[in-house]
Amino acid sequence: MTQSTGSGESLEESPTITGVGMTVFTKKDERPLLELLATAADRALDDADVSPTSLDSLHVGNAAAEAFNRRSGLANALTSELGITNVTARRIENTSASGASAFLDAFDAIRSGRSRVALVVGGEKMSSADTATSTEIISRITHDAEYEQGVTLPSFAGLAADRYFRLYDADREDLAHVAVKNHDNASQNPYAHFDKQVTVEEILESPVVADPLRLYDCCPTGDGAAAVLLTTKNNGVEVAACESAVGTHAVADRPDPLEIESVREAGNSAYASADVTPADIDVACIHDAFSILEWLEVEELGLAERGKAWQLTVDGTTDRDGSLPINPGGGLKARGHPLGGTGISQIVELVWQLRGDAPENRAVSDINCGLAVNVAGFGNNSVCTVLKGEEA
Amino acid sequence: MTQSTGSGESLEESPTITGVGMTVFTKKDERPLLELLATAADRALDDADVSPTSLDSLHVGNAAAEAFNRRSGLANALTSELGITNVTARRIENTSASGASAFLDAFDAIRSGRSRVALVVGGEKMSSADTATSTEIISRITHDAEYEQGVTLPSFAGLAADRYFRLYDADREDLAHVAVKNHDNASQNPYAHFDKQVTVEEILESPVVADPLRLYDCCPTGDGAAAVLLTTKNNGVEVAACESAVGTHAVADRPDPLEIESVREAGNSAYASADVTPADIDVACIHDAFSILEWLEVEELGLAERGKAWQLTVDGTTDRDGSLPINPGGGLKARGHPLGGTGISQIVELVWQLRGDAPENRAVSDINCGLAVNVAGFGNNSVCTVLKGEEA
Structure with a gap:
């Protein structure tokens, strides 16, 4: 095992995460986008006990600051907020997977030898945009x-x-249990967009968005940021794999609209890179922009057989105290979905859980291996990350 | 020397460029942004004789498609245009250096072992945006x-x-010679925005933009795309170095407003990585968004002493037939500046020159080592690339 010694020399061991932090995800945060990003960055740096001047690279995940905030050059402005020069800095955009794509970018910067201390900051401030703009930007993902x-x-x-x-034995009421679970998890997460539990009845009675989906099946977008510090040290949470894949862009071109090829391919690559199987995954953060996606992705990732993921929800397997907790931080559904912030918030949650830092009422016990999947568009590009705790 | 064998294994040798292509840069191209990108991509793939299905990764450089074109998820949409899945794809944004930042991203993807065949496509379609939007986005770079x-x-x-x-012995008329030279070069470049030569008199008589700069000291923005194919093969132009650095964001905080720290730092890093000195550079593409920047950057890069770059322009050293040709393709000043396309077009020009593929009336002779510098904002982030010809 060798440490990187600078530009051009590559790393033999997995990068590790030594610091994480985020802002509370919410419908509207009065602070400017840049301040949200800087706040999350400061928290991750504090958590890692690293000075901004130690950074080699900055990777900002953001979907649409030009359109939402009329702001350009976000990565460079953030270096200025952090008071640093002489780093490599850039912004990565991959719609709703911008966060995880920035993480992958940092992962490669470490592995290529460019960076030994990489800060990844993902965030979005969507409350600034008028509805027409945000609707159009999100719709144009398709x-x-x-x-x-x-x-x-x-x-x-x-x-x-x-x-x-x-096709399968699940029904509308079964699906409601995804939102019930994720709201329950979020109610224990002080960083979550929603802090209240919901009942099956409330979900079923909420307004129809796209039948059979109701309002409470859909995640809220909003404002928020999250950050992680990646390094070459041995004393953090190991990034065992970070892999991504593009799938068929047009849903109409897919052999089955329930298949999300990009999740499957990214997941399989990540399992292979991390040398694990689905059975090794102890906890997962899944991109549940809509409740049904939690099931589809759990199946594509091999965490349940096709057509069977609903059973894991209904029988409590994916609850915090079940054998495969899914979205213990509340998921997109209830922690919220500020586009560029989401993928990083998944990794923040996994790190908290793997380090045993999650509050007692949200902690998942006996875990060593966590998985996150962050998805762009309706599944046309996915990034899958496997983390291992220090004891793994 | 070993070739990469896939994810996780890194490359011992420099990545090489085996294909390049671009669209004609122009004020208004009627084709949609996606078609511009796909056209440049196809040309680079054809030039390399590589099928899109051979790609491991796609890196799109674009500054503001959401704001200029109301388009999101550009990288994923381009995979669909190219008919490919199962690649890693993302967009990189770094304002006017988005192109070179995407190139750096691909360079790291190759060196980290993630990718063996990486396509970089940079482009922008600015004619779609209303003046208020484009002015605001560009202004917010500061x-x-x-x-x-x-x-x-x-x-x-x-x-x-x-x-x-x-401070120095140059005057307004000397500066006009930068634009005269770059227009002359562009007049021999069928891909350039401007195809006509200009005289010192025309420049001095053109409207004042920001005294002492006239209209003909400023580059035109517009529409266009450029692409390069990076691989691990030995038979292309070698990417000897690609380095970037962030400098002071606020110009007011710089010790001297004529200093561009980011260019100096990126340049020094690139020289060190490529194991060359400024004296080894045979040809350079410099980010002359304004004529004065050509001098400032030439000085920061050690290609002239401070306060002396103007002499190289006036005495013909930087002409196509001089000993250090600068911007043989016309530079931003006359080839044009579709933000995300610019950094890649610089690399395309260098590859054409190093391979001896530039048309006879624009060819620079006896060259082995080329340098490109692409700058974000007013110098707050720069990317410097050193290329070596096959004979170098």
Whole structure:
């Protein structure tokens, strides 16, 4: 095992995470985007006990600051906020997976020998944008042909849920348990967008968004930021793998609209790189932008057989005290989904859990291996990360 | 020397460029942004004789598609245009250095072992945006405090030119020779935005933008895309180094407004990584968004002493047939500046020159080592690349 000694020499061992931090995800944070990012950054640096001047590189995950905030050059402005020069800095955009893509970028910067101390900051401030702008930016994530026909992300999710119910033994009430669970987890997470529990009845009675999906099946977008510090040290949470894959862009071109090829491919690559199997995963943060996606992704990741993920929700396997807790921080559904912040918040949650730092009422016990999946668009690009605790 | 064998194993030798291509840079290209990117990509793939399905990764450099084109998820949409899945794809943003930052990203992806065949595509379609939007996005590249006081990029450049004239022996007419040279080079480049030569008199008589700078001292923004294919093969142009650095964001905080720390630091890092000195550079593509920047950057890069770069312009050293040709493709000044496309177009030009593929009337002879510098904002983040020809 050798440590990197600077530019050009590459790393023989896995990068580790030695610091994490985030802001409270919320509908509207009065602070400017740059301050949100700097706040999360400061928290991760404090957690790692690292000075900003020690950084070699800064990787900012953000989906649409130019459109949402009329702000450009976010990475450079953040270096100024942090008071640093002479680093490599850039922003990474991959729609709703911008956060994890920035993390992957930092992971590669460490492995290539460019960086020994890399800060990844993901965040979004969506409350600044008018509804027309944010709706258009989010809708344009889909394939042009589908966008032009008016198919939106919620409608894809509604069609998927309807098909799932037709093919498998799950029903509308079973699906509500995903949101019940994730809201319950978020109610124990002081950084979550939603702090209240919801009942099956409330979910079923909430307004229809894209039948059979109700409002409470859909995640809230909003404002927030999260950050992690990646280094070459041995004393943190190990990043055993970070892999990504692109899948078919147009949903209509997929062999089955319930399949998310990019999640499957990224997951399989990550398992192979980390030398683990799905059975080794103790806890997972899944991209549940819509409740039905939690099931589809759990199946693509091999954590349940196809058509069986719903059972893990209904029988409590994916609860905090179950054998495979899913989204212990509340998921996108209830922790919230400030686009560029989401992928990093998943990693923050896993690190807290793997280090045993999650508050007692949210802590998942006996875990060594965590998985996060962050998804762009309706599954056209996914990033899958496998983390291992210090004892793993 | 070993070849990469896949994820996790890193590369012992420098990545090489085996294909390049671009669209004609112009004020307004009727094709959508995605088609511009796909066209440049196809040309680079054809030049390399590589099928899109051979790609491991796609790196898109673009500054502001959400704001300029109301388009999000550009990297994923481009994979769809190219008909590929199962690659790693993301967009890199670093304002006017988005192109070179995407190139650096691909360089690291190769060196980290993630990718063996990486396509970098940079482009922008600015003609779609209304003037208020494009002006605001470009203006917001500066530090918040300076933006709020109304200081724009042209005004920074004007102040720098004025100071240069006061400190050194150059004058307004000497500076005009930068634009004369770069227009002359562009007039021989079928991909350039401007195809006509200009005279010193025309420049001096053109409208004042930010005194002492005239309209013909400022580059045109517009539409265009460029692409390069990076691989691990031995038979291309070697990427001897790609380094970047952040400098002071607020110009007011710099010890001297004529200093561009980020260019100096990125340049020094690149020389060290490539094991060359400024004396080894045979040809350079410099980020001449304003004519005065060509001098300032040439000096920061050690290609001339401080206060002496103007002499190299006036005495013909930087002409195509001089001993150190600068911007043989026309530079930003005359090839044009579609933000995300610029950094890649510099590399395309160097590859053409190093391979001897530039048309006879634009070819620079007896060269083995080329340098490109792409700058974000008014110098707050720079990327410097050193390329070596096959015979180097």
